[in-house]
Amino acid sequence: MAPPKKLICDRCGATLDEKDKIELALEGTASWHNFVKEQGNEPRGVFPCRNWIRCRGEMIDSKDKDKPRGG
Ligand SMILES: [Zn+2]
Numbered sequence: 001m002a003p004p005k006k007l008i009c010d011r012c013g014a015t016l017d018e019k020d021k022i023e024l025a026l027e028g029t030a031s032w033h034n035f036v037k038e039q040g041n042e043p044r045g046v047f048p049c050r051n052w053i054r055c056r057g058e059m060i061d062s063k064d065k066d067k068p069r070g071g
Pocket residue numbers: 009010011012013014049050051052055056057058
């Protein structure tokens with residue numbers, strides 16, 4: 001599976017579109033998901049936003065964010 005080209009925070013809207021940083025962050029996705037599940041939540045994104053302490057957002061593929069609703 002190809003890594004997403006652009007990720008966006010589902011809370012504060014911060015974006016990440018640098019390939020190297022995305023790939024680096026994706027390496028931590030499994031441990032992030034374990035952390036979220038330990039809190040009793042379902043992970044929404046692939047890793048936490050860099051502003052997570054403030055926004056509690058998760059980075060999601062911007063394609064998913066732009067997906068039209070109700071389709
Ligand atoms: Zn955020």
